[in-house]
Amino acid sequence: MELTALFIVAYFVLLAVALRKRQRKVHGPWLFLLRAFFPNWQFFHGLGPAPRLWVRAQNTHGTWSLWHPVYPRLPRQTSQLLHNPAVNLALSHQNLVEHLATDIHDLADDGDIAQCVSYQLVARLARDAVQGGGWGATPLVKDPSWTDPTRFQFEVRLLHLGRESDEQLLLSPALPL
Amino acid sequence: MSLALELPLAIRAFEILLGWSLLLQTWEYLRLPALDRVGSWAIQRVEVPSPWVRPILDRLFLPKPYAAMLGLRGALALALMLGQAGLGIALLLFALALLLLMRWRGAFNGGSDFMTLVGLTGLLLAHVLGLFTEPASAWHVALWYVTVQSLSSYFVSGWVKLMRPEWRSGRALTVFLDHGVYGPLPENSIYRWPRLAMLCSWCFTLWEGLFPLALLDARLAAVFCAIAAVFHFLVFWFFGLNRFFWAWLSTFPAILYCASV
Numbered sequence: 001m002e003l004t005a006l007f008i009v010a011y012f013v014l015l016a017v018a019l020r021k022r023q024r025k026v027h028g029p030w031l032f033l034l035r036a037f038f039p040n041w042q043f044f045h046g047l048g049p050a051p052r053l054w055v056r057a058q059n060t061h062g063t064w065s066l067w068h069p070v071y072p073r074l075p076r077q078t079s080q081l082l083h084n085p086a087v088n089l090a091l092s093h094q095n096l097v098e099h100l101a102t103d104i105h106d107l108a109d110d111g112d113i114a115q116c117v118s119y120q121l122v123a124r125l126a127r128d129a130v131q132g133g134g135w136g137a138t139p140l141v142k143d144p145s146w147t148d149p150t151r152f153q154f155e156v157r158l159l160h161l162g163r164e165s166d167e168q169l170l171l172s173p174a175l176p177l
Numbered sequence: 178m179s180l181a182l183e184l185p186l187a188i189r190a191f192e193i194l195l196g197w198s199l200l201l202q203t204w205e206y207l208r209l210p211a212l213d214r215v216g217s218w219a220i221q222r223v224e225v226p227s228p229w230v231r232p233i234l235d236r237l238f239l240p241k242p243y244a245a246m247l248g249l250r251g252a253l254a255l256a257l258m259l260g261q262a263g264l265g266i267a268l269l270l271f272a273l274a275l276l277l278l279m280r281w282r283g284a285f286n287g288g289s290d291f292m293t294l295v296g297l298t299g300l301l302l303a304h305v306l307g308l309f310t311e312p313a314s315a316w317h318v319a320l321w322y323v324t325v326q327s328l329s330s331y332f333v334s335g336w337v338k339l340m341r342p343e344w345r346s347g348r349a350l351t352v353f354l355d356h357g358v359y360g361p362l363p364e365n366s367i368y369r370w371p372r373l374a375m376l377c378s379w380c381f382t383l384w385e386g387l388f389p390l391a392l393l394d395a396r397l398a399a400v401f402c403a404i405a406a407v408f409h410f411l412v413f414w415f416f417g418l419n420r421f422f423w424a425w426l427s428t429f430p431a432i433l434y435c436a437s438v
Contacts, residue, residue, distance in 0.1 A: 011325070012332060012389050019336050029226040033283045034275075039291035039326075041333040044353050047343045076359040080419055081410075082201060085208040087358055087417035088286050093215060095287065117224050117282070125215045133214055162343070162352045 027106075049158035051101035051169065055126045055141065057149030058174065065146035067155065070129045074138045086136030093135075096121050101156055104170055113170065126154035127177060151176055180395040180433070187434035188303075188316050189260060191323070194427035195296045196258030199270070201423055202293065203251040206277070206285075210240065221282060238280055246273060257300075264304040271301045289420035292330065296427050299323040317438075320431040327428035328389050331405070335385025344382060347375030358417040381408065391436055398436030402429045 031038070053070040072090030080087060100118040113119050129140035130152040156170040182190075209216075218238045225231045236242060250273045253266050262270075274297050277285070284290040299319040306315035338344040343352075351374045355361045367373055384404055391401040406429075409422040 015332060016336055029224060033279055035283045036278050036291045036294045041330040042337050043288060043334055045337040046341045047349055047352055072358045074358055081413055083204060084417060084419040085205040085212060088205060089209060089212050092285055117221055120220045121215055128214045136212060162348060
């Protein structure tokens, strides 16, 4: 029993020491798909820049609308503790935007972000937002300022949490709907 | 009063809670195809590096086989809750979890998928080791595996917060709550009070960081787990993470058992 206790103490001490060291990121396609086997358990750990998706649309006269955020904000119900598909889907979409931001950061100098899966999926999310899609009954864009859109454009901005200022990370070309 | 958890009861509680968590997840997965207009396997498939795995997944993720796969997962989760899971069911549940990870680019719901995999790995470990040794010894190892992973999750989460000035000041708590899926916080929310935010931050940070102490005594473990249940409910309440609540709850019988031996 004492030996077990010793191992446990040693394990958590090593874990604490490892957390203080600068951690090296390991990349790989299988590692990405099977990252659940290597959880880092660091949730909400710091106020870093947070990627946010914005969309705008162009009407038949060629006029662009204002930019609108696509960010999950849904009404709460206690029953969602048991069944919450719309919110979990919305969170997975926001996660997608965060993956795109990571892919932009990691992109090789001669790389094309449009070839990335995350870019293509975020483009679908932006298109759906302009076409009036929703997370369940909640629209992806609240009070959109466009009518009869024919083309759309999306932007990924890095929001500096706590300071509420942002900077542009990516601006897509104008895309047909 | 003794709160020690005997092995048979710990196994049953673990199986029921893990099965329940899987069942709720499966129910949500079944609803998603009707809600999601973004995910597209035709686009995602290029991320699978192996050219011979891709066509297999192409077939499995067609609408009908995918729905059948989820139906099977639901039935297996029910069997687990009823105490009918052997090695075959443990293997199938583990394999289905891997397929779902592939379908959702490595994770659908982040940490809850990771903790679900921990539970399923524990279940598989118990049944595989059970082929070579006494079932009780196999389950002992499996529950320790689940416990160490669960305690690590709290420990790491607590200590990374402790190292961040924005958490020590409480500012991070207000900002994250403000950006939660059910947010923003009302202008007059008590979580905007800097002193209260700091107090809450320190309470949760220390509780998380000290969670391994739960192993010292079953009563202490019960207190840590009870606080954890409240914590996960609050995480659901503010961030909508219902799956986290059930995934972590399913590890508590393992923690209580390990604190009892």
